[in-house]
Amino acid sequence: MKQDQFIIVGTAGHIDHGKTTLVKALTGLDTDTHKEEKERGISIDIGFAPLTLPDGRRIGVIDVPGHERFIKNMLAGAAGIDLILLVIDANEGIMPQTREHLHIVEMLHVQKGIVVLTKIDTVDEEWLSLVTEEVREGLGKTVLADAPIVPVSAYSGQGIEELRTLISDMAKEVKPREINAPFRMPVDRVFSVPGFGTVATGTILAGNVKIGDAVEIQPTGEAVRVRSIQVHGETTDRAQAGQRTALNLVGVERSELSRGYVVAAPKVFKASRLIDARFRLLSDSPKTLTNRMRVRLYVGTSEVLGRVILLDRDEMEPGEDALIQIDLETPVVCEANDHFILRTYSPMYTIGGGVVIDPHPNRLYRRNRQHILEDLEAREKGGPHARVIQILEDEIGLTLSELATRMKATQDQTKIWLDELSQKGEVVQLPTSGGFVTRQSLHDLLDEIEEKIRAHYSRERYHSYAAKAQVLSQLSKKLKPKIYDAILELGARMNRIEVQQDRIKIAGYEVSLSLKEKQMMQEIVKKFRDQAFQPPTLQELTAAYKGQEKMLQGVIGLLKEQNTLVEAEEGILFSSEIINKTPAILAELSGEEGFTVAEFRDRVGTSRKFALALLEYLDRIKWTKRIEDRRVVIVTNF
Structure with a gap:
């Protein structure tokens, strides 16, 4: 055991088998502190004491009550135990609460265990040998089948030092808890x-x-x-x-x-009222477990009521295990891989236990759905990699630090997992934002984005682009704008979409026009080019194409989208070709004092309405700047 490794030793066993007396013999402290415990001579609640090991190090000891009425208190103490002392009275052997406590120890996956036969000063050698053999046989199919059996007398002190030494030796074999994880x-x-x-x-x-x-x-x-x-x-x-x-x-x-x-630790953990889990019903459970059965969940130090949802059957028989959801009546804090116990609502007895797969599922699942069961099994078997994938699918774009927080792991460890997944192509880092997305989520999102753009095309057949913001608002997953922009950038790199400022289109898409529409487009482009700075108005165009207003509106919109026409002011359009000739004219007009609207109007031969509309547009795109009644050119390299 490393210098900075600490463990918890806990007791378990039937009432009046000497757990508290044993702890006092080991530590020198009486863990029965309640007045009622003193008066009745039984432990009611969990007790605590430090244990000094032979090498001088100190570890914690938790003493739990043995009476069946106080199992919930026993469970609260068992949550943090690393090494169990299963205490059995040499006079009585294995008793009902011995078995229930042993079930709990197994289901909570306590790492190591020692069987302690107490009160050996009250039996002879022959009886002790017989009881030891019976205990070994009785534990034959349990997690403590090969555990050492140590006979002790808390009153005479016989075997106590040997037990203390064995605890010290076994403590070195306990896997240390993660000290760099969130508190x-x-x-x-x-x-x-x-x-x-x-x-x-x-x-x-x-x-x-x-x-x-x-x-x-x-x-x-x-x-x-x-x-x-x-x-x-x-x-x-x-x-x-x-x-x-x-x-x-x-x-x-x-x-x-x-x-x-x-x-x-702040902003790391959150409570949940729904848990995905793997559960095993005890082989000696007195009854079956039915769907929606009300139970008591014990996880950590919590006792919470809830209902078990059997995802692939209507009833569980003793000895079976299954994937379940637990729908809780009040929220509880737990994490993936936490072990838990279930007891019946009333009367109370332990029926089984399991391990948390997901402490924060998004929803109540529909039962008997194969894809849901396969997904849960994949996450159960996939370890941290599957958990990373699941978290990133739920929260697209998490950064390394955010993901480490969700994983309850260090950033260094989380980076290793991300690198491994990236090498396999299962996770992709987003440009600019620094966040991550799963390959599947990326393709699903791009598929949905393309679907929304195509839906826009079906509504607006003269459009090749859709508004970025409009598509974002329609997506099934709510994305932050910076994450959305990063997804679009990846889509552009993959040649799936094209992005132009605040607009997006499917890569390579062009509006399909009829011969009549193409002819109208060519005519309109020529009108705007020929009339230059005195362009046709929308009213004039409507009169020219009377009866074709819908087509005209669509063609004008497409020309604007293609930047062939530029709307300088609402209802006033110019050919982009003509606008691009403006810099040379501005250079001629602009001296040290600039130029007026009238000077520009006269120079290009137009009306004040068109001259003013065009100059205000140039102000907005910062080619010119207005100073009182004059303008100066502020962009010299056009």
């Missing part, structure tokens, strides 16, 4: 300290926290600050994943926080 600590206790305020305790599942950090309470989203930190009752300036931690929080009242809430 997350499910809350298991909340209390107030006079003069200090609200204190929340829990096991840090990932990341680290230090004094002064801004953190967030979920699911409320309330922003708070860490005033002070304690680990195992000792004040420290920081704490990290794997440590039992108490945080003194500024900005939240005791009444605003409770078990099941999460203290986390």
Whole structure:
């Protein structure tokens, strides 16, 4: 175990099998702190104590209640356990709550385990040998089938040092938690300290926290600050994943926080009322699981009511596993790969557990849809790469830092995943924005953009371009303008679309005109070219093509779109060929004092209306600048 690696050891087992007494023998502390626990002689809630290992390092111990009435408290404590001590009374052997706790340990995927036979001072060697054999046989098909069995007496101290040494050795084999990931600590206790305020305790599942950090309470989203930190009752300036931690929080009242809430890095985690998951119904479950059955979900330190949606069947038999959705009645904070437990609503008993595939699905799925099941299976098996793909398909254009936040991973690790996906062609980086898009999303978007442009063509047959903004507003996915522009740029590079300022068209598309329409176009272009600075008005053109107004309007619009005609002012058009001759005329007119509208009018032989319209257009495109009643040329290189 590395110097900066911390783990949590937890107890499990039937009521009155000696869990709390064992913890006291190991740590020197009594974890039963409630008055009722002292009076009744049983643990009601989870308890905590630091354990000093033989090499001097300290780890946390969580003692859980064994009584079936307090399973929900046991589950709150089990959420952060790395190594389990399954406690079995040598007099009684495996009992009902032993099995239920063992199921919970298996379903939460606790990494390592030790079987501890307690109260050996009350049995003889022959009985101890018999019980040990029965326990080994009883655990034969469980996760603890090969776990070491250690006989101890908490009263005489027999076996305690051997157990402490074994814990130390096995702790070195526990996979360390990710300390560089975003900070997350499910809350298991909340209390107030006079003069200090609200204190929340829990096991840090990932990341680290230090004094002064801004953190967030979920699911409320309330922003708070860490005033002070304690680990195992000792004040420290920081704490990290794997440590039992108490945080003194500024900005939240005791009444605003409770078990099941999460203290986390700001703007990283969010609560959900819908979860995609893989679930296994226990082989010894007393009943089947039916679609829409009401259950209790336990994840982290939360207990939340919800209904199970069976995606591919109407009923689950004991021992089966399936892909499910859980429709929750209140929001809960969890992440992909978090393990959870389900218990029946009433009467309460454990029926199974599973792992979260997606903590934020977009919608309730329709049942018995093969493509939905295949997608969930792909994400389940694909690991972080599949998760990256899913996130980028949901939120197109996320940057590296934004994606790392969604992945709850470091930027360095996220970049490795992106590079691997990019090499396989599954992810593409967007130009300019720096964001990313999946190859599939990119092609789907470009297909939809082309579809919207074609729909525009069908409505406006004289248009070869559509307005960028109009197409953006019609897309099924809401894109930020900069992401949309980047998608269009990629589409242009792929020769699928052409972009011209605020307009887009399908690459190579040209409006198909009849012979009559082509003839009208040629005639109109000639009229504007011949009449130069005294162009025909729309009224004159309408009179010339009486009875063909719709065609005229379409042809004029197409000529404007092609920039053959330029609308200097509403209703006043000039040939772009004529406008392009203007710079030479302006150069002649413009001396140090500039020129007037009248001087320009007389020079080009037009009316004041047309001269003024053209000059104001040139002002707008910044070829000229008006100063009082004169204009000067401000662009010399035309």
